[in-house]
Amino acid sequence: MGLSTRDVLDIASLSGEDISLILETARRMKEIFRRPVKKVPTLRGKTVVSFFHEPSTRTRVSFDLAAKRLSADLVSLSASTSSMVKGETLVDTVRNIEQMVPDVIVIRHSSAGVPHMLARHVSVPVINAGDGMHAHPSQALLDMMTVLEKKGRIDGLRLAIIGDIARSRVARSDIEGFLKMGASVVLAAPPTMIPAGVESFGVDVTYDADKAVSGADVIMMLRIQKERAASFLFPSVREYALRYGLNAERLKLAKKDVAIMHPGPINRGVEIAPDVADGKHSIILDQVENGVAVRMALFYLVMGGQWNAGD
Amino acid sequence: MLVIRGGRVIDPGRLDGVHDIWIESGRIVRIGNMDEHAEPGDENADVIDASGRIVVPGLIDMHVHLREPGYEYKETIATGCAAAARGGFTAVCPMPNTNPVNDSAQVCRFIIDQARSCGAGVKVYPVGAISVGLAGRELAEYGELKSAGAVAFSDDGNPVTNGQLMRRALEYAKGMGLPVISHCEDLLLAGKGVMNEGTFASRLGLAGIPNAAESVMVCRDVALCELTGGRLHIAHVSARESVEIIRHAKQRGIKVTAETAPHFFTLTEEAVGMYDTSAKVNPPLRSAADRDAVREGLADGTIDVIASDHAPHSTVDKDVEFDAAANGISGLETSLGLSLALVKENVLSMADLIEKMSVAPARIIGKENGIFEGAVADMTIIDPDSSWIVRADSFCSLGKNTPFDGWELNGRAVMTIVDGGVVFDASKSGL
Ligand SMILES: [Zn+2]
Ligand SMILES: [Zn+2]
Numbered sequence: 001m002g003l004s005t006r007d008v009l010d011i012a013s014l015s016g017e018d019i020s021l022i023l024e025t026a027r028r029m030k031e032i033f034r035r036p037v038k039k040v041p042t043l044r045g046k047t048v049v050s051f052f053h054e055p056s057t058r059t060r061v062s063f064d065l066a067a068k069r070l071s072a073d074l075v076s077l078s079a080s081t082s083s084m085v086k087g088e089t090l091v092d093t094v095r096n097i098e099q100m101v102p103d104v105i106v107i108r109h110s111s112a113g114v115p116h117m118l119a120r121h122v123s124v125p126v127i128n129a130g131d132g133m134h135a136h137p138s139q140a141l142l143d144m145m146t147v148l149e150k151k152g153r154i155d156g157l158r159l160a161i162i163g164d165i166a167r168s169r170v171a172r173s174d175i176e177g178f179l180k181m182g183a184s185v186v187l188a189a190p191p192t193m194i195p196a197g198v199e200s201f202g203v204d205v206t207y208d209a210d211k212a213v214s215g216a217d218v219i220m221m222l223r224i225q226k227e228r229a230a231s232f233l234f235p236s237v238r239e240y241a242l243r244y245g246l247n248a249e250r251l252k253l254a255k256k257d258v259a260i261m262h263p264g265p266i267n268r269g270v271e272i273a274p275d276v277a278d279g280k281h282s283i284i285l286d287q288v289e290n291g292v293a294v295r296m297a298l299f300y301l302v303m304g305g306q307w308n309a310g311d
Numbered sequence: 312m313l314v315i316r317g318g319r320v321i322d323p324g325r326l327d328g329v330h331d332i333w334i335e336s337g338r339i340v341r342i343g344n345m346d347e348h349a350e351p352g353d354e355n356a357d358v359i360d361a362s363g364r365i366v367v368p369g370l371i372d373m374h375v376h377l378r379e380p381g382y383e384y385k386e387t388i389a390t391g392c393a394a395a396a397r398g399g400f401t402a403v404c405p406m407p408n409t410n411p412v413n414d415s416a417q418v419c420r421f422i423i424d425q426a427r428s429c430g431a432g433v434k435v436y437p438v439g440a441i442s443v444g445l446a447g448r449e450l451a452e453y454g455e456l457k458s459a460g461a462v463a464f465s466d467d468g469n470p471v472t473n474g475q476l477m478r479r480a481l482e483y484a485k486g487m488g489l490p491v492i493s494h495c496e497d498l499l500l501a502g503k504g505v506m507n508e509g510t511f512a513s514r515l516g517l518a519g520i521p522n523a524a525e526s527v528m529v530c531r532d533v534a535l536c537e538l539t540g541g542r543l544h545i546a547h548v549s550a551r552e553s554v555e556i557i558r559h560a561k562q563r564g565i566k567v568t569a570e571t572a573p574h575f576f577t578l579t580e581e582a583v584g585m586y587d588t589s590a591k592v593n594p595p596l597r598s599a600a601d602r603d604a605v606r607e608g609l610a611d612g613t614i615d616v617i618a619s620d621h622a623p624h625s626t627v628d629k630d631v632e633f634d635a636a637a638n639g640i641s642g643l644e645t646s647l648g649l650s651l652a653l654v655k656e657n658v659l660s661m662a663d664l665i666e667k668m669s670v671a672p673a674r675i676i677g678k679e680n681g682i683f684e685g686a687v688a689d690m691t692i693i694d695p696d697s698s699w700i701v702r703a704d705s706f707c708s709l710g711k712n713t714p715f716d717g718w719e720l721n722g723r724a725v726m727t728i729v730d731g732g733v734v735f736d737a738s739k740s741g742l
Contacts, residue, residue, distance in 0.1 A: 134517075
């Protein structure tokens, strides 16, 4: 059994079975981390081209590490190392990438839809490492993996997402993923950060962070971009931190076993207080570790892999 | 001598019936009914059999972008005029956002000369700039532009953000008897938006443009039109609120006219699909409620004109990220086919359609256009039923950017006649 799609472009195009398969494969991949030699020869001779058209350290390192642990050859391109500049057509980009004869392409781009457009032009699988405000499927998958690990289930849980939902690809992918796996979702943000047409998303919406926090099994805090104050989305970082930041006081409203996530990098003291980020409810570091496992699973599955315990 | 025989001749408010038309020296010399077996009256006459066809005053597309001078890789006056002739248009009005901008008599004359010499035979009535360089700072020289042949003023592509400039433009153009065409867009409200604001944009992660980015400017311009008594024409109406504002203004007797484009009464934001840049246009394709309101506005006369906002682009402009892709649809060759659907769907009568694609635009730009004895023989012959498939790669236009590629349309122009000469004949174009 493999994935129902060639590419991993967004959570919407994955089925529930696909997600379960990825999470199960990732769980097994994680076992490799416990071995003295954290590397398997599974993808020896395969070439991964990763193309990051937007600055990213964590996601990029995570994908690179995943490829290396599977023994794949890795070509990493960024906007500055490739000749890609604004004005180059996508067809040119595709040609440049195809020159490297990849077996899989990982792409991060600041414009929504670029991975989809790329996938239409190439004959190998494309993995979306984040496109504009659209999707970040590997992030949502690692979030689901982490929750599954900590809670033993996703079905029936309540996920609260707090932050700039309208401009967050992480939020979009988490909403689609957690809903698909049977969780319920509540969004909390000032109205300026709630996407237009949210009523069709199948989620609850509140402008009151306290309401979202109380009753949640899992809280996802989104990184707030401070420069957004200039677009009149919120008056000041100070007011945002007071009304929507997750601090010890607000956390008292939560369930005793609440788990706290963040896609990183964290603005300590803005969307999340340092003692909360480092506290016993935080599963932020597990997310980072699981990110590598999920990305190994994605490489493995899109390249047609069948999991074999003896592999 | 040219004789058009047996067609249903429609000139809204003037003629609707089967007539024969005699043309000589570029003018209509006689309209009548000859005996079926009689000679046309002149042995040397070319006789065009128009039975089963509709003969109308030449269609005029009062909002196109011909890109020349400056952007000849997107379109030239020659290719744009060829596309117009094929689409059934005897005249087009190119917007001034060329390089250099059409804000001087020199550029205006260049455009008219190119059109005359290119051989396509279509009449070109340029729209001059509202402001020098479209920069929104000082008025262009309207008097000089008018004497060079400009028929209206617009900064299309850019809105006029300065309300005082718009007021003065309306006032000053009033002295010329010419209209000001407004591209209504509040740039700050549109922000970084690339498609209609709403569920679809939210799901695609694309920044949205709210209806209000258009309607607040329609509102301002209607108020300025009332203040100045000038003639205001609203370009490419896309939002239901704009339709409502214009309807209300007309009820109050304000001298405003408006146009919409075929993509706004045909498509919705769903056409963006998975980031299809051929459906990226400004203003953006809107919701189904907006599309329906635009249709209603056409039906009740709120919207006077159908104009394509023909905006040809090359693959260099379109085959890029959705965010970076140029706005616009290459519309001249699909405009009539898409508009005829309004007749089939009982939104408009055939006469109403011809009014909006021929008579009304002529009236707004101050040109005579009609079928009567003595009139200039600019005419379009339409086959209202023939079904055909849109093939972008066979467009005369250099712009192959259309969301309608592969669509089956019913009805098209089979002949375009300008000054009594045939400038497009489908039977000779292998169509
Ligand atoms: Zn415009
Ligand atoms: Zn335009």
